[in-house]
Amino acid sequence: xxxxxxxxxxxxRIALAGWLVGWFINTSENVGLFVSAWERPILEHPLxxxxxxxxxVALLLFALPLAGFAGFSGGTVFRxxxxxxxxxxxSLGLLGHLCTYNDATYTTTFWSALWMxxxxxxxxxxxxxxERHAIxxxxxxxxxxxxxxxxxxxTPEYWSGEVFHGIYVLxxxxxxxxxxxxxxxxxxxxxxxxxxxxxxxVTEGVLSTLVFWPTRAALGATLGVFxxxxxxxxxxxxxxxxxxxxxxxxxxxxxxxxxxxxxxRDAAEx
Amino acid sequence: MERMDRGRWRVEVPxxxxxxxxxxxxxxxxxxxxxxxxxxxxxxxxxxxxxxxVTEAVMRRFHLTSRHYLAWLPxxxxxxxxxxxxxxxxxxxxxxxxxxxxxxxxxxxNHYPPRLxxxxxxxxxxxxxxxxxxxxxxxxxxxxxKMRVERQGDGGFRMxxxxxxxxxxxx
Numbered sequence: 001x002x003x004x005x006x007x008x009x010x011x012x013r014i015a016l017a018g019w020l021v022g023w024f025i026n027t028s029e030n031v032g033l034f035v036s037a038w039e040r041p042i043l044e045h046p047l048x049x050x051x052x053x054x055x056x057v058a059l060l061l062f063a064l065p066l067a068g069f070a071g072f073s074g075g076t077v078f079r080x081x082x083x084x085x086x087x088x089x090x091s092l093g094l095l096g097h098l099c100t101y102n103d104a105t106y107t108t109t110f111w112s113a114l115w116m117x118x119x120x121x122x123x124x125x126x127x128x129x130x131e132r133h134a135i136x137x138x139x140x141x142x143x144x145x146x147x148x149x150x151x152x153x154x155t156p157e158y159w160s161g162e163v164f165h166g167i168y169v170l171x172x173x174x175x176x177x178x179x180x181x182x183x184x185x186x187x188x189x190x191x192x193x194x195x196x197x198x199x200x201x202v203t204e205g206v207l208s209t210l211v212f213w214p215t216r217a218a219l220g221a222t223l224g225v226f227x228x229x230x231x232x233x234x235x236x237x238x239x240x241x242x243x244x245x246x247x248x249x250x251x252x253x254x255x256x257x258x259x260x261x262x263x264x265r266d267a268a269e270x
Numbered sequence: 271m272e273r274m275d276r277g278r279w280r281v282e283v284p285x286x287x288x289x290x291x292x293x294x295x296x297x298x299x300x301x302x303x304x305x306x307x308x309x310x311x312x313x314x315x316x317x318x319x320x321x322x323x324v325t326e327a328v329m330r331r332f333h334l335t336s337r338h339y340l341a342w343l344p345x346x347x348x349x350x351x352x353x354x355x356x357x358x359x360x361x362x363x364x365x366x367x368x369x370x371x372x373x374x375x376x377x378x379x380n381h382y383p384p385r386l387x388x389x390x391x392x393x394x395x396x397x398x399x400x401x402x403x404x405x406x407x408x409x410x411x412x413x414x415x416k417m418r419v420e421r422q423g424d425g426g427f428r429m430x431x432x433x434x435x436x437x438x439x440x441x
Binding site (some may be wrong): 032033039041042043044045046047048049052092095096101102103104105107108110111114115118120121124125128129130133134135136137139141144145146149151152153154155156157159162166167170171180191193199211212213214215218228240251 | 274281282283285288289291292293294295296300301304305308311312315316317318328334335336339342346347348349350352353354355357363377378379380381382384385387391400407408409422424425426427428429430432438
């Protein structure tokens with residue numbers, strides 16, 4: 001069977017690269033957690049089936065995406081679909097596991113893998129229709145992730161800065177929050193927290209509409225916000241952001257390969 | 271060619287462009303399913319501020335008190351980073367908290383308050399049993415849960431729900 005080539009495959013691999021960076025960036029922390037749950041669950045909880053408390057299951061699910069590296073060599077549509085399917089299923093598995101259910105990484109890897117699985121089935125085709133849908137779906141799913149955060153923060157405790165102050169200024173051990181805590185009067189840090197909280201809400205609200213944005217603008221805004229988020233948090237947040245960044249960069253790449261819509265329409269109308 | 275180069279800088283809205291020039295791709299079942307999933311989840315999220323039942327379902331998801339695992343798991347794919355105003359108070363059972371407000375002196379947490387016993391295991395959990403009180407607030411709606419967490423013979427913990435109160439409206 002002839003191996004796949006071309007820009008569509010490159011776009012798929014860009015998304016795969018973002019996915020794998022996100023997944024494995026927290027390897028040491030995750031593996032330590034899974035090993036501690038190796039012989040006995042670190043917690044038994046009535047909601048979770050026994051198998052979803054088992055550290056060995058979590059470690060297996062975490063390691064399976066090593067198979068994803070097969071997506072970088074040669075490849076057929078079947079292989080890319082199998083890889084994408086594995087990546088989606090392990091994401092769902094860890095979202096449902098007691099050790100990892102709270103980690104938003106697996107929400108973004110799940111959606112990114114769904115996009116990759118859908119796109120894998122279009123790699124052999126031709127015509128710009130599939131690219132346009134790929135871009136719309138890609139920007140749509142990144143916007144969806146922002147929408148979740150935006151709607152969840154539409155509450156007075158966030159708008160007032162109370163939550164931001166409590167989570168970041170009072171608890172985070174790294175700059176700039178530790179510096180604010182040590183050097184700023186409490187009133188000033190609360191005021192700053194209010195504006196940071198509001199900035200976060202407005203930013204997420206604006207980016208939740210990404211599906212309606214021109215692709216270059218969407219790509220620039222998303223990557224810019226991701227850089228700021230990484231500077232304000234720690235590098236581990238890349239586990240959540242890298243899979244989304246991979247999809248966005250893939251969409252930007254596909255967008256650059258397209259002829260403008262009006263040219264296509266004019267051609268179709270003769 | 272000139273026209274194409276000029277056209278590259280024209281603004282295209284991806285969703286509209288896909289609708290107008292997406293060809294037969296837009297009619298394929300998997301493509302429709304993908305759009306449908308994104309649309310349905312968006313509606314679910316946007317309903318949260320106005321439909322108390324949706325808020326309650328998401329709060330129970332965060333507190334791990336959904337009625338069944340299979341009702342909880344599908345919600346896990348819905349992005350909800352840093353949703354609600356969440357707080358917790360963890361007290362060793364041999365040092366019960368003061369009577370009155372069970373959330374006095376509580377700490378803020380971004381989401382999933384019970385994660386203290388899994389993800390954030392840096393807290394030095396040395397007592398034999400704990401009382402974990404969690405509270406999520408959202409636009410006047412509140413879920414309060416109290417859990418008993420007992421150390422097991424093998425060193426792990428077991429968490430059991432002792433009390434759960436959901437309220438909506440002015441307090």
